[in-house]
Amino acid sequence: MPAGYLGNNLPDSLLLLPPPPAENSAGFSHDQAVHDAAQALKGTARYTLATADANLHLPHATTAFECALGVPITQADTPRLYQLMQRVMVDAGLGTYTAKNHYKRIRPFVHYNEHTCLAADEAALRGDGSYPSGHTSLGWAWSLVLTDLSPERANALLARGRAFGESRLVCNAHWQSDVLEGRTIGAGVVAQLQSNPTFQADMQAARKEIAAQRTSGKSPGVDCAAEAKALAIKIPGVL
Structure with missing residues (x-):
């Protein structure tokens, strides 16, 4: 994994975010209601997709956005885009940690003594603060970067x-509430990347790769019909 672009110039998530909802607050009651609605989706296509999204190991992780972008995102097909997404992954993840380490919020599966999609990740997650969501920061940062690279596919990319x-x-x-504020940090990371010359050079190279893939007619290497079916299943009560 290469280093991120921002080094020590990351957004300060502790400064940018409010505290997470306190237990017995209206905000936490809403968090609990969404938890219950989301857990009712076990066994559905949406749960299968969520399990795939949980896996941040490469080269798997970048494939989550292939259908929305419309071309493969792999080290072989789009090497500069692939590396750019790796580096943004680092920045978007690290950008959440001043708040994570300060609040040390307990995750829902621990609160309810339940399980997650990936049992192998649970030991590490128990010791990693829940607020804000690093996965969400990463996914939102990727969607914003890819929208800049391919604005004609903005709706699909932002939805993904x-x-x-x-x-x-x-x-x-x-x-x-972890997810909502994860988007804030992802957006903050992308805002700070705009003045980074190395990032901008990689963006120019990535645009050329995407254009070349479109010209070649190469398709995403994942099942886009199955993804669309899963994404059509919504979580009741989500803001």
Whole structure:
């Protein structure tokens, strides 16, 4: 995994975000209601997609946005785009940690003594603060970057970025307030990337790769029909 672009110039999530909802508050009651609605989706196509979205190992992770972008995102097909997404992943994830480490919010699967989509991740998640959601920060940052690269596909890309974060609700790994504020940090990371010359050079190279893939007619390497079916299943009560 290469280093991120921003180094120590990351957004300060503790400064940018309000505290998470306190227990017995209206905000936490809403978090609990969304948790219950999301857990009712176990066994559905949406749960299967959420399980796939939970896996941030490469080269799998970048494929989540292939259908929305309309071309493959792989080291072989689009190497500069692939590397750009790796580096943004680092920045978007690290940008959540001043708040995560300060609040040390308990995740819903721990609160309810339940499980997540990926049992192998649970030991690490128990010791990692829930607020804000790093997966959501990452997914939203990716969707914003890809929209800049391919504005004609903005609606599909932004919708996929939103769904990528909401998959954490289905996976029982985050509360909805974690997801909502994860988007704030993802947007903050992308805003700070705009003045980074290395990032901008990689964006120019990535645009050329995407155009070349479109010209070649190469299709995404994932099942886009199955993804669309899963994304049509909505979580009741989500803001």
